[in-house]
Amino acid sequence: GQNIDQPTEMTATEGAIVQINCTYQTSGFNGLFWYQQHAGEAPTFLSYNVLDGLEEKGRFSSFLSRSKGYSYLLLKELQMKDSASYLCAVMDSNYQLIWGAGTKLIIKP
Amino acid sequence: KAGVTQTPRYLIKTRGQQVTLSCSPISGHRSVSWYQQTPGQGLQFLFEYFSETQRNKGNFPGRFSGRQFSNSRSEMNVSTLELGDSALYLCASRDSREIQETQYFGPGTRLLVL
Numbered sequence: 231g232q233n234i235d236q237p238t239e240m241t242a243t244e245g246a247i248v249q250i251n252c253t254y255q256t257s258g259f260n261g262l263f264w265y266q267q268h269a270g271e272a273p274t275f276l277s278y279n280v281l282d283g284l285e286e287k288g289r290f291s292s293f294l295s296r297s298k299g300y301s302y303l304l305l306k307e308l309q310m311k312d313s314a315s316y317l318c319a320v321m322d323s324n325y326q327l328i329w330g331a332g333t334k335l336i337i338k339p
Numbered sequence: 340k341a342g343v344t345q346t347p348r349y350l351i352k353t354r355g356q357q358v359t360l361s362c363s364p365i366s367g368h369r370s371v372s373w374y375q376q377t378p379g380q381g382l383q384f385l386f387e388y389f390s391e392t393q394r395n396k397g398n399f400p401g402r403f404s405g406r407q408f409s410n411s412r413s414e415m416n417v418s419t420l421e422l423g424d425s426a427l428y429l430c431a432s433r434d435s436r437e438i439q440e441t442q443y444f445g446p447g448t449r450l451l452v453l
Binding site for chain 1: 343372374379380381382383384387395429440441442443444445446447
């Protein structure tokens, strides 16, 4: 079956760096997405990786290793507003998105 | 461009009733997907419509159905509601011409079944 694993919850300190991991096993691979979802709101797009390597976008970076079925989202210079759930999703061979359960990130002052 | 809109935003129903949710995609987007989100379960894919045709379907019972109109607006129907259907229902649209197929989500409809 298809599976996306990510930690349920993580805690970090304002101004620090945090890495949220995602491992996947899917039928085919057409890219990996990271979304951010604040409580009570809709998910918003953060990043897309389809080739191995690191994609940097401001304070957020996303890494992909297709051979290891592994990705991470790196958040630098954490701010209180970064407190949210971070969702990892993989597009399979049928162009269907398979979603992880999300990682709730708690930022402490 | 206006974002994805969903109506209603909140809904309370009782077991056995049926419900219809509506989604209007971003202008020009022809693909609309529906998801169910419950605490701890993540997003569960219901179905995707493209140009009025169901293109993909998740593992949900036949009580869950949908359709898409010629203007790309989509509706989702749940019949014979059960307590376990209480969830946030999210609709997402995408421009299938984009290589990375980014999905843009609406604010969701929060359904409570009593």
